[in-house]
Amino acid sequence: MSSDRFEELTSVTRVRVEATNQDGVLIGKTLSPAKYRSCREKGIALPDLALGLDLNNHSALGFGFPEWRRNGTMTDIELRPDESTLVEWKPGVASVIGDLWTLQGEPIGADPRQALKRITAAYAERGLSILASVEIEATVFQESIDQARAQQYQNLTPLGGNAGAALVHAKSPDYVEYVEAVVARFDEIGIPWEAYSDEAASGQIEFNIAPADPVTAADRWARARQIMREVAYSLGRSITFMSKWSAAYGQGAHLNVSVSDENGNIFFDANKPGEPSERMRHFIGGVMATLEASTSFALPTITSYRRLMELEGPPTTQTWGVANKSCAVRAVPADSSATRLEYRLPSADSNMYCTLAAFLAGGLLGLDEKSTPPAPFEQMAWALVPGSVPAVPKNLYDAVAALDADDQLRRYLGDEFVDYWVGHRRWEWLSFHTEAERDDTQLSVWEFLRYFELA
Numbered sequence: 001m002s003s004d005r006f007e008e009l010t011s012v013t014r015v016r017v018e019a020t021n022q023d024g025v026l027i028g029k030t031l032s033p034a035k036y037r038s039c040r041e042k043g044i045a046l047p048d049l050a051l052g053l054d055l056n057n058h059s060a061l062g063f064g065f066p067e068w069r070r071n072g073t074m075t076d077i078e079l080r081p082d083e084s085t086l087v088e089w090k091p092g093v094a095s096v097i098g099d100l101w102t103l104q105g106e107p108i109g110a111d112p113r114q115a116l117k118r119i120t121a122a123y124a125e126r127g128l129s130i131l132a133s134v135e136i137e138a139t140v141f142q143e144s145i146d147q148a149r150a151q152q153y154q155n156l157t158p159l160g161g162n163a164g165a166a167l168v169h170a171k172s173p174d175y176v177e178y179v180e181a182v183v184a185r186f187d188e189i190g191i192p193w194e195a196y197s198d199e200a201a202s203g204q205i206e207f208n209i210a211p212a213d214p215v216t217a218a219d220r221w222a223r224a225r226q227i228m229r230e231v232a233y234s235l236g237r238s239i240t241f242m243s244k245w246s247a248a249y250g251q252g253a254h255l256n257v258s259v260s261d262e263n264g265n266i267f268f269d270a271n272k273p274g275e276p277s278e279r280m281r282h283f284i285g286g287v288m289a290t291l292e293a294s295t296s297f298a299l300p301t302i303t304s305y306r307r308l309m310e311l312e313g314p315p316t317t318q319t320w321g322v323a324n325k326s327c328a329v330r331a332v333p334a335d336s337s338a339t340r341l342e343y344r345l346p347s348a349d350s351n352m353y354c355t356l357a358a359f360l361a362g363g364l365l366g367l368d369e370k371s372t373p374p375a376p377f378e379q380m381a382w383a384l385v386p387g388s389v390p391a392v393p394k395n396l397y398d399a400v401a402a403l404d405a406d407d408q409l410r411r412y413l414g415d416e417f418v419d420y421w422v423g424h425r426r427w428e429w430l431s432f433h434t435e436a437e438r439d440d441t442q443l444s445v446w447e448f449l450r451y452f453e454l455a
């Protein structure tokens with residue numbers, strides 16, 4: 001009994017069970033301790049719509065139902081808690097993240113967390129382990145969430161004032177109150193944060209979380225975002241992870257990854273300091289060969305593509321380079337522990353379970369096939385002559401078409417995962433083009449209503 005971590009949380013009166021759906025939204029239920037005890041082994045029943053709704057609560061119908069959705073008859077699925085994630089979220093409330101299974105006891109192939117587990121296991125089969133971390137960017141506003149809703153998220157005032165840009169400490173007290181309250185919550189539940197800073201746009205904040213194995217890194221990303229929202233709301237503020245909410249700089253979610261074998265970081269070569277190791281080059285080769293297809297995960301929403309502005313930070317081309325932040329993939333040569341790859345394409349609205357799984361899938365393909373990468377890009381990869389370098393897909397439609405046509409990522413991610421994602425994203429595109437203002441050229445109210453609170 002003493003090793004039962006749940007029973008050790010004696011003051012808990014509510015248990016929040018959680019998973020992340022395709023859109024990156026934390027879903028689940030809150031149970032009484034008695035109910036939780038009765039189903040913690042078998043799993044907590046959820047309607048299959050938990051993975052089937054879009055961000056406007058419509059059922060994303062008509063795109064190849066997997067077996068567990070029973071051809072649209074609607075059924076239940078089960079959320080099996082992974083008690084290694086159990087924490088006391090706040091006094092009296094436990095939180096546990098889990099995986100999604102069918103009633104017949106099969107893991108659900110479309111579950112983002114299990115997709116990341118599968119690819120991590122594929123590395124482990126080859127004697128490889130991964131360290132990953134996510135840079136979390138968001139914008140906080142002075143208005144409360146109720147006020148923001150009343151204004152349809154328009155004309156909001158970024159927290160901290162307009163004076164100063166990135167990396168400025170001289171911020172107003174309300175900004176300081178917010179960031180300090182967030183890291184206090186991180187400390188309470190054990191999210192090891194490394195740094196926070198203000199980012200380039202007014203009201204924009206970046207938090208850096210310490211590297212961990214991929215599933216832990218993605219779990220921490222999901223929880224950190226939840227805390228950032230809860231703290232904003234409790235202080236009477238609002239917050240968004242939309243990748244672009246104004247003409248100002250967009251919001252990314254850069255990923256940092258290194259891979260080790262029993263001898264240490266395989267991206268580091270002591271004989272070639274400052275250069276990517278041979279196996280890092282193989283990894284990059286696979287990532288670059290699948291970059292167009294995996295863009296759909298890194299840039300999942302209509303708005304994601306609005307962030308891709310020249311000279312603003314996000315990459316616009318399918319390029320990699322050494323210490324070159326204008327590329328989609330940056331090799332960061334350092335010492336044996338810090339040498340890593342930074343994937344700069346993902347936007348703040350991407351689902352990190354999926355994005356990380358797709359990036360790792362590309363890398364593993366490259367390691368398996370000893371892929372040769374294209375030449376590293378040695379100039380600034382922005383504002384180039386159109387067509388001189390392959391561009392990142394320019395919208396959700398093109399990106400999903402590239403993913404659907406790719407059979408390399410599928411081999412590593414699984415057909416069900418890819419097919420379900422492709423269907424879900426096509427629904428997103430269709431929804432925009434049937435419900436929104438239909439003006440692709442500027443941010444629409446439809447995007448604010450759909451993404452401001454949930455993306």
Ligand SMILES: NC(=O)CC[C@H](N)C(=O)O
Nearest residue numbers: 249250251252312313314
């Ligand atoms: N940290 C940075 O390099 C700025 C990144 C930028 N906000 C992005 O959208 O990717």
